Each structure stands twice: as C-alpha cells, then as structure tokens.
Amino acid sequence: xxxxxxxxxxxxxxxINDWRAATGSxxxxxxxxxxxxxxxxxxxxxxxxxxxxAPESFTLVPHETILIPTGIRVMIEDGWxxxxxxxxxxxxxxRLQLDNTVGVIDSDYFEAKNEGHILIKxxxxxxNGKMLSVQSGDAFAQGIFLPYxxxxxxxADGQREGGFGSTTGK
Numbered sequence: 785x786x787x788x789x790x791x792x793x794x795x796x797x798x799x800i801n802d803w804r805a806a807t808g809s810x811x812x813x814x815x816x817x818x819x820x821x822x823x824x825x826x827x828x829x830x831x832x833x834x835x836x837x838a839p840e841s842f843t844l845v846p847h848e849t850i851l852i853p854t855g856i857r858v859m860i861e862d863g864w865x866x867x868x869x870x871x872x873x874x875x876x877x878x879r880l881q882l883d884n885t886v887g888v889i890d891s892d893y894f895e896a897k898n899e900g901h902i903l904i905k906x907x908x909x910x911x912n913g914k915m916l917s918v919q920s921g922d923a924f925a926q927g928i929f930l931p932y933x934x935x936x937x938x939x940a941d942g943q944r945e946g947g948f949g950s951t952t953g954k
Contacts, residue, residue, distance in 0.1 A: 788861040789929055791823040791834070794899045802853040802901055803839075820920070821855035824927060833926030835871070836904065844908035844916045849883060852924075857900035860891040866927045868904060874924060878916045879909040882925075889927070892944045 793799070796818050803814040817839050824834035839855055858866055868887030874880040883905040894900040904925050908916045918924045934940075 788864045789858055789866065791856055791858050793818075793821055793823070793855050794857050794901045798899045798901055799853060799855045802898070802903065803855075806851045806853050806903075818855060822921065824856060827923075833869070833928050835923035836868070836902075836925040836927060838918045838920055838922050838924050841920045842918050844878075844880075844906070846908055846910040846913055846915075849905060849907040852904045852906070854902045854904060856902045857894055858889060858902070858927075859894045860889070860929070862891050863931055864929055865890060865932050866929055868902070868925055868927045870906060871923055871926055874916065874918075877910075878914060879911065880906055880916060880924075881909060882906055887925075887927075890944075896944055 794802075796815065799818045799821075800811055800814040803809060803817060804811070807814075809817075821839050822837045824836050826832075826834055836854055836856065839852070842850055842852070844850055860866060866887075866889035868882060868889065869875070870880040870882060887902075887904065889900075889902060906925070910916065
C-alpha cells in the first residue's frame, strides 16, 4: 500500500477556540477534551476507512444536529483526497448522516487558517425515534483516502486562504 497521508492533532489553542465555539464549554473543559483526542486509525489491516473517535460523549435525538470539532488535521499528498462518512453501523441503525453528505478534505486544507481542523457536522434522522448515544473514544465517523484526477485543460492556480468551506469555485 502506498502511504500518502499523516494525521496530526491541531494545536491546543485552535482546538480550544473551535471547541468552545461549538459547545460553549470552559477553557479547562476544552483542555481536558484535547488531552484525550485519539488520532484516526484503521480497525483491521483490510479496513479502507480510518475511524474518527468522539472527543467527548454525545447524544442525538432524531432530527438533532451536532458539530464536532475533532481536533484532527491531515497532511495529504497532492492527487489525493480524504472523504468522510458516518460509521456504517450508525448510519444503518440511526440514519446518521453528515450534513454535507460526504466530507471532502482537500490536500491544501492542511495549510488553512484554521490549521485544517476537521469539523464534522452530523444529524440523526432515525425513523424509529431512537436516541443515538456515542461515548467518548467511540468511533463515529470514518475517512477514506482516494486518488483523484484533473482535466487536461485544468488551469486552477488559486491558493487556499480560509478554512472550512472557503473555496468558492470561482
């Protein structure tokens, strides 16, 4: 297998800012969560997906949405992309879905102003009214690295400046 990426934690300062904005928690609580962040891992040597672990426990009732600052960034070689999905079992049992359907982490996102902090926004759309509970450290999402191509007449020369959602396709 070709090795094309490496996961890192964002800086403590970046995480604290994003965590507090998402949760309203104190600096001390954010520091405690940051200390326990686990880098994504594959569960087996045959797994395509790298599991993302919940930095803190959360629950979702049907139709509720949560924004999860993962504390993770990833350096990816050019020509590759990281795509994010809910864990298959959670999607199957609770219709857990990413609000943007599939998260796309570009290779230049690592250098973004927010340090390439991967934020995952999810909604439970459970049709049976069941509450979803995820414990701190449980795998809740997965990321898969995929190669991509460009067209022969591609002339993209822009540089990423912002963070999440900053490219406009202009």
